[in-house]
Amino acid sequence: xxxxxxxxxxxxxxxxxxxxxxxxxxxxxxxxxxxxxxxxxxxxxxxxxxxxxxxxxxxxxxxxxxxxxxxxxxxxxxxxxxxxxxxxxxxxxxxxxxxxxxxxxxxxxxxxxxxxxxxxxxxxxxxxxxxxxxxxxxxxxxxxxxxxxxxxxxxxxxxxxxxxxxxxxxxxxxxxxxxxxxxxxxxxxxxxxxxxxxxxxxxxxxxxxxxxxxxxxxxxxxxxxxxxxxxxxxxxxxxxxxxxxxxxxxxxxxxxxxxxxxxxxxxxxxxxxxxxxxxxxxxxxxxxxxxx
Ligand SMILES: C[S@@+](CC[C@H](N)C(=O)[O-])C[C@H]1O[C@@H](n2cnc3c(N)ncnc32)[C@H](O)[C@@H]1O
Numbered sequence: 001x002x003x004x005x006x007x008x009x010x011x012x013x014x015x016x017x018x019x020x021x022x023x024x025x026x027x028x029x030x031x032x033x034x035x036x037x038x039x040x041x042x043x044x045x046x047x048x049x050x051x052x053x054x055x056x057x058x059x060x061x062x063x064x065x066x067x068x069x070x071x072x073x074x075x076x077x078x079x080x081x082x083x084x085x086x087x088x089x090x091x092x093x094x095x096x097x098x099x100x101x102x103x104x105x106x107x108x109x110x111x112x113x114x115x116x117x118x119x120x121x122x123x124x125x126x127x128x129x130x131x132x133x134x135x136x137x138x139x140x141x142x143x144x145x146x147x148x149x150x151x152x153x154x155x156x157x158x159x160x161x162x163x164x165x166x167x168x169x170x171x172x173x174x175x176x177x178x179x180x181x182x183x184x185x186x187x188x189x190x191x192x193x194x195x196x197x198x199x200x201x202x203x204x205x206x207x208x209x210x211x212x213x214x215x216x217x218x219x220x221x222x223x224x225x226x227x228x229x230x231x232x233x234x235x236x237x238x239x240x241x242x243x244x245x246x247x248x249x250x251x252x253x254x255x256x257x258x259x260x261x262x263x264x265x266x267x268x269x270x271x272x273x274x275x276x277x278x279x280x281x282x283x284x285x286x287x288x289x290x291x292x
Contacts, residue, residue, distance in 0.1 A: 085113035
């Protein structure tokens with residue numbers, strides 16, 4: 001209630017023979033009270049936490065990034081990346097001290113949230129300008145490196161080697177975790193997917209984590225258009241011989257960001273070929289530990 005309204009209310013109550021409530025503020029007093037209150041509010045606002053400088057830095061870096069075909073805005077790229085990396089830690093897919101390979105790293109969306117952790121990060125991608133951007137943006141982070149791989153893709157890199165013949169220039173059993181986020185959703189053949197999963201298996205350490213995202217059918221309709229590739233769930237599962245599923249989630253709708261997320265762990269002792277034969281012979285229950 002403003003000062004003059006309060007004064008009027010007191011006059012009213014006096015006229016009606018009631019006890020006046022409160023006290024009368026003249027305009028000068030009223031302005032003084034309001035000024036003190038404004039100063040108090042401004043001090044409180046100044047004390048409120050603002051976004052940390054590192055987040056501001058990365059938001060402005062990402063705003064300069066070459067655009068992928070993603071519909072997200074820079075802030076969305078930052079926030080979604082943060083959520084996703086937090087989830088990777090919460091679910092134990094990555095941990096402090098890990099060496100991490102990010103296949104199809106793009107502009108380093110996930111690297112932004114891994115760079116300050118105690119991890120070693122390697123990103124690879126066929127888009128040269130993304131890798132150049134990442135080299136520049138992560139120059140102060142010696143724990144992060146980015147490499148161009150010249151692999152063909154109808155949307156991202158027209159010239160280049162057939163990805164179905166991929167041989168990653170990386171040592172066997174050299175990573176604790178491999179990430180492939182929105183990678184298989186752009187592949188154009190089953191042979192490509194199979195080849196990549198085999199290579200991931202080769203470069204992962206025993207019990208290492210493989211985190212990948214997919215559009216699966218159902219609920220989507222299968223297609224290999226390379227823009228939003230959808231693969232039959234049973235076919236996706238077949239790519240994973242030599243892995244044990246730790247957890248799968250998401251992918252229940254046809255929404256753009258609702259991809260099926262798979263956390264699988266490398267298991268060995270048997271080659272992928274032998275595992276496939278065992279499965280075919282229906283003797284896999286004996287070796288369930290290796291096949292689940
Ligand atoms: C939608 S973006 C996702 C980028 C990144 N993983 C992320 O989550 O922000 C797909 C990425 O996959 C890369 N890519 C496409 N075909 C590839 C291939 N055959 N091998 C490796 N990366 C590929 C593209 O260049 C692009 O950077």
